[in-house]
Amino acid sequence: MIALINGLLIYKSINYIIVETNGVGYQIYVPLTTFYELPDTHQHITLHIHTHVRQDAISLFGFISGEVKNMFELMITVSGIGPRLALNILSGISPEELIRAVSHGNLDRLVSIPGVGKKTAERMILELKDKVVKLSTYEALYDGDGNIKVYDSIIDDVLSALINLGYKNQRAREVLDKIINESSETLTLDTLLKKALKVLAG
Structure with a gap:
């Protein structure tokens, strides 16, 4: 495979x-x-x-990440959800939001995804509610309006990458904290890493 x-x-x-x-x-x-x-x-x-x-x-x-792949493979275990529908679902909602919707039983959010009807949404909640807890590692930092700035897992991955490139832990953390505090957008792994490298190289 x-x-x-x-x-x-x-x-x-x-x-x-x-x-x-x-x-x-x-x-x-x-x-x-x-x-x-x-x-x-x-x-x-x-x-x-x-x-x-x-x-x-x-x-x-x-x-793009192993986390999204894991969610996809979890989705196709649900009765009536094949690979194409699972792909469609992940096109309409992030894994983080999907985990929250399933774990909180948010039927309205699930049926708002194109291709997902009420019965499919109910099966997702029933069959995945206990399973998504194992994937629920998406703790996040929020801004004052409740918008997600960056996920903790992304911070950890970028910090690890910077340390592997030879930067000191403390200096890397200081740079990441500064970027996150000043950012007005949700930061992806790629964006955060590029911004950090630019600051560290300057």
């Missing part, structure tokens, strides 16, 4: 992308949340892959 692909992004559309590695082009289906984080074509990317095998086809589904 293919679990991870690192290669050159040679084509992208909202329907699928093609990543070339070792002379082979792989057609990969991605949720919109991953699509919007993709770089321009002819740049290298790494995607976490779920390989879906049927009698008549093998399909690859790609995700």
Whole structure:
């Protein structure tokens, strides 16, 4: 089974992308949340892959992070939810918000996702409520208006990356704290890392 692909992004559309590695082009289906984080074509990317095998086809589904992949694989355990619907759901809601909606039994939020009816939403709550607790590691920092600024898991990942690059723990933490405090937008891992490297290099 293919679990991870690192290669050159040679084509992208909202329907699928093609990543070339070792002379082979792989057609990969991605949720919109991953699509919007993709770089321009002819740049290298790494995607976490779920390989879906049927009698008549093998399909690859790609995700920008292992957390999103884990949520996808959890979604397809629900009765009536196949890979395409799971991909559609993750295009309409972030894993963090999905975890909150399921764990709190927020039926209205779930049925607001295109393709999800009341019965499907009810099955999601019934079958996933206990399971999503294990994935609920998305503690976050909020601004004064209650908007998410950055997830703790992202801060940890960026801090680890900076330390691996040779920066001191204390200095890296100071830079990250400053960026987060001054930011008026939700920070992704890529954005936070780039901002931190820019400050540290300056």
